[in-house]
Amino acid sequence: MAENNKQKKLTLITLILMIFTSVFGFANMPRSFYLMGYGAIPWFILGGITYFIPFAFMMAEYGSAFKDEKGGIYSWMEKSVGPKFAFVGVFMWYSSYVVWMINICSTIWIPLSNTIFGIDTTSNWGILGLNSTQVLGVLGVIWVSATYLISKRGISKITKITSVGGIAVALLNIVLIIGAIIISILNKGQFREEITSTMSFVNSPNPAYQNVSSVLSFLVFALFAYGGIEAVSGLVDQTENPEKTFPKGILMAAAIISVGYSLGIFLIGIFTNWAGTLSGENINMANVAYVVMNNLGYTLGSSMGLSNSLSIQVGNWVARFVGLSMFLALTGAFFTLSYSPLKQLIEGTPAKLWPGKMAVIDENEMPINAMFIQTIIVAVMVLFVSMGGSSAKLFFTMLVLMTNVAMTIPYLFLSSAYISFRKKDNIEKPFIILKSKSFAIFIGVIVTAVVGFANFFTIIEPAIHGDYKSTFAMIAGPVVFAVAALLIYANGEKKKDI
Incomplete structure (x- = not known):
């Protein structure tokens, strides 16, 4: 039995792939270039320096200090500050991932459609009298149900799928890098989006991003593009030699992701002219990744001297590859995030907070009953949104807005709890990156301030433009x-042994 458990442990490479799959969003690079051009790069560097890399340091220190704790970020905050503080933070964080799952159940079919047909045809899908929205809803229910049936068999099944997703994204980045370099060589170093001066890395070619308000909103976008590293923190206890492997995996993944975003945005400019390719009215945040990579294939073909029709075919096949890679990446992320946040919520918190047998962990170390309930909730919500008409869609839009901030507020909980964590000398810390306690506390304050500003600006930005409903949501x-977390906790406190 011990040998079987050993086989289930995560290796360094598997851990890095899971982090990479959960955090790195390939689409964030073409979206960033679409919004800011080369001007996106300094903001990603700033976000990496002031938030992501120091936050990754914190996660690594937390993870090695609490390597034997099964509750992930709940355990970290509970040991550093207290149980009520930790429960509110982890419950808000978990709730946002449930909404993310509801959203992905319907949108994951867009990259699959691009894989099969070369374009997004989901708006035309219909069968047995169901319209496209309803068909996507039914497919979403099938998707989340299949995820549950596979995931309940244990972490080994999840890691196989997430590893495929991580490899797919890595290959997609290799295609971008090699394709851009070949185009640069064939065009003798001439960029499609010319760099005229250092101001090319400050100003945006997008007319909508010319004022302070819109530029600051991009900083928020850059920060949120780094979100998700805490989601795999609950896997410390399932990592080989966690004291060394877990912090090393987090730091290596953080470095790759930080450099990767900036490099990718820069390379897009080699083959993409913003005004010529991205200024059309039909270009948006949902399809810009496919447009940019289709353009990579087309530009590669034309630079090699292929005919226009052949170049178009090359572009279409690159777009299909993008669709397949993003489908696999979303699949990997879905499996990780349908399990890891729930694992931390259930395993970390006192069992008597939860009704019935919801807190039961099975022989595969999975919160099997809680996973089943989560699957039912997601499936019902997907059907409600897809079958409920315009009012249901409006409700879901508001729900997404409600979780935009709720998803990142736990980062404030974690970074502020880190200050308390470093102050407590009674907590054994086998792995310390920030050696000076005072400097570590200063970094904790800086990260908390940066995330706090990002959340504050995210909240007020719609109101600046007159959209008070979004700000209120x-x-x-x-x-x-x-309030929901406090009510659950208060109810649990009435029971004994909490």
Whole structure:
């Protein structure tokens, strides 16, 4: 039995792939270039330096200090600050991932459609009298149910799928890098989006991103592009030699992701002219990744001297590859995030907070009953949104807005708890990156301030443009989730042995 458990442990490479799959969003690079051009690069560097890399340091220190704790970020915050603080933070964080799952159940079919047909045809899908939205809803229910049936068999099944997703994204980046370099050589170093001066890395070619408000909103986008590293923190206890492997995996993944975003944005400019390719009215945040990579294939073909029709075919096949890679990456992320946040919520928190047998962990170390309940909730919500008409869609839009801030507020909980973590000398810390306690506390304050600013600006930005409903929804989200968490906790406190 011990040998079987040993085989289930995560290796360094598997851990890095899981982190990479959960954090790195390939689409963030073409979306960033679409919004800011080369001007996106300094903001990603700033976000990496002031938030992502120091936050990754914190996660690594937490992870090695609490390597024997099964509750992930709940355990970290509970040991550093207290149980109520930790429960509110982890419950808000978990709630946002449930909404993310509901959203992905319907949108994951877009990259699959691009894989099969070369374009997004989901708006035309219909069968047995169901319209496209309803068909996507039914497919979403099948998807989340299949995820549950596979995931309940244990972490080894999840790691196989997430590893495929991580490899797919890595290959997609290799295609971008090699394709851009070949085009640069064939065009003798001439960029399609010319770099005229250092201001090319400051100003945006996008007319909508010319004022302070819009540029600051991009900083928020850059910060949120780094989100998700805490999601795999609950896997410390399932990692080989966790004291060394876990922090090493987090740091290596953080370095690759930080450099990768900036490099990818820079390379897109080699084969993409913003005004010529991305200024059309039909270009948007949902399809820009496919447009950019289709353009990579087309430009590669034309640079090699192929005919226009052949170049178009090359572009279409590259777009299909993008669709397949993003489908596999989303699949990997879905499996990881349908299990890891719930694992941390259930395993970390006192069992008597939860009704019935919801807190039961099976022989595969999976919170099997909680996973089943989560699957039912997601499936019902997907059907409600897809079958409920315009009012249901409006409700879901507001729900997404409510979780935009709620998803990142736990980062504030974690970074502020880190300050307390470093102050407590009674917590054994086998792995310390920030050697000076005062400097570590200073870094904790800086990260907390940066995330706090990002959340504050995210909340007020719609109101600046007159959209007060969105601002209200983003304020209401954290309030609603926090009140729900406090009610659950208060109810649990009435029971004994909590």
